[in-house]
Amino acid sequence: MWFEEIHNGFFKQAVKVEKKLAEKRSRYQTIEVYESKEFGRIMVIDGHGMLCDKDEFIYHEMIAHVPVCTHKDPKRVLIIGGGDGGTARELLRHEGINVDMVEIDEEVVNISKEFFPQFDEVWSNPRFNLIIGDGTEFVREAKDKTYDIVLVDSTDPEGPAEGLFNKTFYAHINRILKDDGIVVAQGESWWIDMPLHKEIMRVIGDFFKITMPYRFEMYMYPGCNWNFIVGSKFYHPTADIILQRADLIDNLKYYNSDIHISSFTLPTYVKKELGELYKW
Ligand code: SAM
Secondary structure (H helix, E strand, C coil): CEEEEEECCCEEEEEECCEEEEEEECCCCEEEEEEECCCEEEEEECCEEEEECCCHHHHHHHHHHHHHCCCCCCCEEEEEECCCCHHHHHHCCCCCCEEEEEECCHHHHHHHHHHCHHHHHHHCCCCEEEEECCHHHHHHHCCCCCEEEEEEECCCCCHHHHHHCCHHHHHHHHHHEEEEEEEEEECCCCCCCHHHHHHHHHHHHCCCCEEEEEEEECCCCCCCEEEEEEEECCCCCCCCCCHHHHCCCCCCCCCCHHHHHHCCCCCHHHHHHHHHHCEC
């Protein structure tokens, strides 16, 4: 038995799986969990691999620690999406940080609690606040200058996540971030979908002085080469890295200060394609 993911109708990758452990049709999407020998448990939403035991640490460490080790003193962080709990687990490693997480689909949280025990410590942490709701509505209602960092840990721009990729959404992100705030968004992939990657760069770049992509490898994602995009009002993600913080986080498996800095290097074809969208 195989779990196959087809990307944009032109690219297919497949993982050998032993069995399907769960399938749940929620109000918003279909969530599945597979068991596999090589990748461990795999969470799939609407046919797209979200995370698996083998490499979830890469995605979650990279979305969280890059902005946290760039900002001088982050205290309040908002996650939009992120229902599995992985991004929150990484943020909560930093003692001074409080996390609000707005996830639209409670079933993602329930499935994660049942099948992914590595996120267990998140759900009862007193510094963690889960809000079940639509991220677009939450940011519209949130007060000005509330957050130091916002992380958009969303699915692809279809279904419930469609509204998390447009200008209205980022105008609110800009408004609810403090004057030295940072946003990091799941930036799709410059390798497999340059037009979509550029579109997200453009939308974020309309509001943030510094707009830079960084990369990480994710074996579960089509093509393996994937990107986050950072938008920053003040701090520079490589020049302002706080080395003492970056290399002193306990129990990490991927992130360190060398990875932080090197993940921002761009291949020449990407530099050319991004042109003025790359604001450093
Ligand atoms: N890292 C994953 C990836 O890109 O493959 C995404 C992880 S996480 C499971 C994405 C979450 O975003 C999902 O649980 C989904 O329900 C949530 N989501 C989608 N649209 C949303 C919205 N409008 N507001 C809040 N959460 C949303």
